[in-house]
Amino acid sequence: MEPATTKPLLLSVIDGKTSERPPVWLMRQAGRYLPEYREVRARAGTFLDLCYNPDLATEVTLQPIRRFGFDAAILFSDILVIPHALGQDVTFAEGEGPRLRPVNDKEGLEALAPSFDVDRLAPVLETVRRVRTALPSETALLGFCGAPWTVASYMIAGKSTPDQAPARLLAYQDDVFFASLVDRLVDASVTYLVAQLDAGADAVQIFESFAGALPPALFDRWSLGPISRIAEGVRAARPQARILVFPRGAAQRLEMLAQSGIADVIGLDWSVDPDWAQEHVQAHVCVQGNLDPLSLVAGGSQLDAAVDRIVATFAGRPHIFNLGHGILPETPVAHVEQMLRRVRGV
Numbered sequence: 001m002e003p004a005t006t007k008p009l010l011l012s013v014i015d016g017k018t019s020e021r022p023p024v025w026l027m028r029q030a031g032r033y034l035p036e037y038r039e040v041r042a043r044a045g046t047f048l049d050l051c052y053n054p055d056l057a058t059e060v061t062l063q064p065i066r067r068f069g070f071d072a073a074i075l076f077s078d079i080l081v082i083p084h085a086l087g088q089d090v091t092f093a094e095g096e097g098p099r100l101r102p103v104n105d106k107e108g109l110e111a112l113a114p115s116f117d118v119d120r121l122a123p124v125l126e127t128v129r130r131v132r133t134a135l136p137s138e139t140a141l142l143g144f145c146g147a148p149w150t151v152a153s154y155m156i157a158g159k160s161t162p163d164q165a166p167a168r169l170l171a172y173q174d175d176v177f178f179a180s181l182v183d184r185l186v187d188a189s190v191t192y193l194v195a196q197l198d199a200g201a202d203a204v205q206i207f208e209s210f211a212g213a214l215p216p217a218l219f220d221r222w223s224l225g226p227i228s229r230i231a232e233g234v235r236a237a238r239p240q241a242r243i244l245v246f247p248r249g250a251a252q253r254l255e256m257l258a259q260s261g262i263a264d265v266i267g268l269d270w271s272v273d274p275d276w277a278q279e280h281v282q283a284h285v286c287v288q289g290n291l292d293p294l295s296l297v298a299g300g301s302q303l304d305a306a307v308d309r310i311v312a313t314f315a316g317r318p319h320i321f322n323l324g325h326g327i328l329p330e331t332p333v334a335h336v337e338q339m340l341r342r343v344r345g346v
């Protein structure tokens with residue numbers, strides 16, 4: 001007989017087990033490519049209203065699990081809820097992405113809340129509790145936050161910017177400002193991730209979506225450094241915490257990250273060659289990734305070949321199948337099904 005509770009496969013793999021078929025989930029798996037998401041989204045009000053509504057956020061977190069049986073659910077929220085909780089104006093204009101009132105000087109920083117109050121994110125933590133209760137025991141629940149550099153780039157520019165130029169310029173010009181902003185984000189992120197773990201998240205992922213914009217000196221100081229301080233802070237509070245890091249565009253710097261012991265899992269974006277990553281990253285740590293989201297949009301025999309290459313290259317050591325960045329809204333659901341059959345070998 002099966003035991004009443006089963007350790008989720010995804011957690012066993014993070015803990016070092018190799019499985020015949022990799023566990024699988026997709027970044028942004030709850031989203032606009034799903035008709036049932038669009039239906040809830042249409043009656044939720046704004047995007048942030050949806051993030052702060054535990055009923056609806058729980059529902060959209062569970063939708064891709066019901067439909068596809070992924071090995072992990074990821075909390076439905078956003079990396080920009082931390083700036084919002086710090087008192088920054090944050091809105092999501094339909095089709096335009098995030099808009100924030102820029103914080104780019106000492107006065108802007110002082111106008112934010114003096115400290116991070118995690119209770120401002122109580123509805124998000126309530127969603128974590130409800131999702132964990134509703135999920136099958138074999139499905140892992142992932143919490144997350146953005147890494148300080150990525151979040152700071154939005155806080156400073158107030159929107160998505162090519163190569164994060166405004167934030168990068170300020171990093172050169174005003175080291176004192178940058179350090180105090182990043183320090184606040186490190187502290188807030190530790191508190192927030194610990195609260196997510198306490199509410200029932202089995203692991204947490206740190207999204208460094210813009211690692212690729214940083215030259216070497218800035219990378220160590222504003223990406224690797226703050227991420228490692230977050231990981232240390234979380235582990236000091238919760239020694240068993242499992243931490244996934246997705247440093248998009250980190251390229252060959254992935255090897256240094258893999259050797260550092262900061263992450264239990266390293267996410268590989270779609271530009272990373274699986275053969276290289278197998279030798280230089282997976283040799284040290286569990287990897288996650290790295291199918292090109294556009295390969296999933298295109299479908300057909302190239303999709304099967306791309307899935308096969310990733311599964312075969314990373315077989316025999318811990319690997320979590322995923323995309324190399326978030327799933328795109330135009331992705332056909334049938335292609336997700338095709339990909340899953342291929343990964344699962346059925």
Ligand SMILES: Cc1c2[nH]c(c1CCC(=O)O)Cc1[nH]c(c(CCC(=O)O)c1C)Cc1[nH]c(c(CCC(=O)O)c1C)Cc1[nH]c(c(C)c1CCC(=O)O)C2
Nearest residue numbers: 027028029030031047074075076077078079097207209326
């Ligand atoms: C940079 C970043 C953001 N948010 C996030 C990142 C890091 C990952 C990455 O690089 O993609 C992380 C994120 N955003 C969202 C999740 C939910 C969980 C999941 O299913 O993965 C997660 C993990 C929901 C969302 N976050 C957002 C949506 C779409 C908004 C909608 O449904 O109206 C979703 C489902 C909005 C968002 N949020 C953000 C942007 C740039 C946008 C607009 C782009 C877009 O519209 O796709 C900031």
